[in-house]
Amino acid sequence: MLALTIAVPAQAADELAVSVVNGSEPTLCAEVDNVHLKLVSGEVRRFTVEAEHPAHVGTIVVDRWAPDFRNCDMSDDPVHKAESESRRVTLYETEEWQLVGLTYPSFWRPAKVPVRVGRRVESGLHLIQLWKRHAERAEEVLVLYPPDGYWRARPLPPAHLRWSAYGSSFLVGPVETEGRPLVDIHEVAFDPETRSFTLTFVRGGTATLRLAELDQDRIALDATFDAPVGAVRPFAALRSMFVTETNADVAHVGWREKDARAWSQEPVMRFREASAVEVWAGRTVPSRHNTSAPDMRFRNFRAE
Numbered sequence: 001m002l003a004l005t006i007a008v009p010a011q012a013a014d015e016l017a018v019s020v021v022n023g024s025e026p027t028l029c030a031e032v033d034n035v036h037l038k039l040v041s042g043e044v045r046r047f048t049v050e051a052e053h054p055a056h057v058g059t060i061v062v063d064r065w066a067p068d069f070r071n072c073d074m075s076d077d078p079v080h081k082a083e084s085e086s087r088r089v090t091l092y093e094t095e096e097w098q099l100v101g102l103t104y105p106s107f108w109r110p111a112k113v114p115v116r117v118g119r120r121v122e123s124g125l126h127l128i129q130l131w132k133r134h135a136e137r138a139e140e141v142l143v144l145y146p147p148d149g150y151w152r153a154r155p156l157p158p159a160h161l162r163w164s165a166y167g168s169s170f171l172v173g174p175v176e177t178e179g180r181p182l183v184d185i186h187e188v189a190f191d192p193e194t195r196s197f198t199l200t201f202v203r204g205g206t207a208t209l210r211l212a213e214l215d216q217d218r219i220a221l222d223a224t225f226d227a228p229v230g231a232v233r234p235f236a237a238l239r240s241m242f243v244t245e246t247n248a249d250v251a252h253v254g255w256r257e258k259d260a261r262a263w264s265q266e267p268v269m270r271f272r273e274a275s276a277v278e279v280w281a282g283r284t285v286p287s288r289h290n291t292s293a294p295d296m297r298f299r300n301f302r303a304e
Helices: none
Strands: 018-022 035-040 046-052 087-093 097-103 115-117 120-122 127-134 137-145 150-153 169-172 175-177 181-183 185-191 196-201 206-214 218-225 236-240 242-244 252-256 264-267 273-276 278-282 295-302
Touching: 018 252, 035 278, 087 115, 087 120, 137 218, 169 181, 236 295, 252 273, 273 278
Parallel strands: 115 185
Antiparallel strands: 018 035, 018 273, 035 236, 046 218, 046 295, 087 097, 097 127, 115 120, 127 137, 137 150, 150 169, 169 236, 175 181, 185 196, 196 206, 206 218, 252 264, 252 278, 278 295
């Protein structure tokens, strides 16, 4: 078994603790986001979310990322047909970076969120992808689904793998539920110079997610709210899947309480709630589902 290894940073006196509440439910379907970790605080205005390669990434010889729809019934899922045909549009491009927008034939929510890059505005997009040129090829490192506010992130692939899988999703903003958790976004704006995404929310307020770090170990995004979301709704959430220990994108939750001298850890389905200044969600053994998918970490919560 691979041990959970998390570097503990120097503890600062101004570390802000947030409530981490588990809303996960058991399932037999590997393609359902049944893991739901909610982050709640009436004070948070800044924090960092990271995706980092799992501890077992160096042992991967055969990666697995194909979907597994056994024991899945998607017949009741809402479906909205696209208002236009499937398309792919380049929103921004340099030799190093590319931002791409995609429209699918259908999605579970209507695609009404405009995406702005400078003076250019595109509507009807279900997905936007940020690509980084690395090792003579383009690597997709970050995606956002504007209709429901779901993000996915992954580091650049490790040296021995030419590709690595996405896994967990995360939400940033006032999280609410309409059949499933989501963030209702009014507009997305991308700033190429700072590699930042600014989200304007339907419920009011904004958040900016800046790509702060990207290498072959991790990707880090610094999130900043113009004002705290408040304690009624989560300001962020992790969405992932767990069926068994070896069929999961997240199997364990680790957290560090304020002034604690050690980390706490529990299996994701046993975890209930904690007050934490840092949260980790990932796996301690390889999985047959998205074997190379990254672990996720939320940290550096600040009120200003």
